[in-house]
Amino acid sequence: MRTLPLPELSEVQNELVRQAFLRLLHSGNPVPETQLNVATAAGHVDVHHELDALVAAGRVRRDDNLRVTGALGLTLETTRHRLLLAGRTWHTWCAIDALGILGALDASGSIHSTSPPDGRVVEIHFEQGRPARGDLSAVVYVPTYRPGASVVATWCPNVNFFESSSVAAVWASGAGVDGECLPLVAACDLAATRWRERLTPSGSAITG
Known part of the structure; x- marks a missing residue:
């Protein structure tokens, strides 16, 4: 597996x-739409409309006040994946998220x-x-992505750590989940590369 099996986003x-x-x-708090500001050569972007599309695709989560509570795998909601980073406790949507965040930030912490x-x-x-x-002998199961499905609702719940590939295979067979099992280091490399790409500012979509 050379890349994560997820659809690309626009810039x-x-x-x-x-x-x-x-x-x-930075804040540990929900992010209001007014704090997100993106412009392109064609002018400022309709942030609310773009966030609606990201929520529908399962790439962002918001609360009842339309504030962002989850993005790029980092979430304010409690999940099975707890991340200790810079003296604070976070949660992530899946195992790959936790690996990608720590790897891309070159951070010390724990999962x-x-x-x-x-x-x-x-x-x-x-x-x-x-x-x-x-x-360190743990493995990560990376399921096949079904086009059109919500990433956070249907893909992420099946991206988990297992003690061994044999345990992961038995679980995947019983759950009816197709995918691939990766050794920890390989999963770390894959995730860190993806998150570094995601954290690099876009060339044509800039803050306004």
Whole structure:
């Protein structure tokens, strides 16, 4: 697997997701639409309309006040994937999100997750963006993406850590989930590359 099996976003959408992620990371609070501002050569972007499309695709989540609560895998909601970063506790939508965030930021921190078959705890400690201690023999199951499906609602719940590829295979077969099992280091490399791309400002979609 050379890249994650997810559809690409437009440059405008990438920039909105990037901004939302960085503001969530900085403040730890929901992000109002008014704090997201993107322009292109054609003029300013309808942020509300673009966020609606991102929510429908499962790439962003908002609360009842239309504030962003999740972007680029980082979420204010509680999930099975807990991320300790810069002295704060976060959650991510899936295992790949946690790996990508720590890897792309070259951060030291830790991931505390549970495996879906039996709730077995998986802990991985990072130093400068690389796994250093903990369950280093863990694997990550990356399911096949079904075109048109919500990423956060249908793909992310099946992207999890497992103690071994054999355990992951048994779970995937029983759950009817097609995909591929990746060793931890390979999953880290794949995720970090993707998140670095996502955190790079777009050339034509810029903050206004």
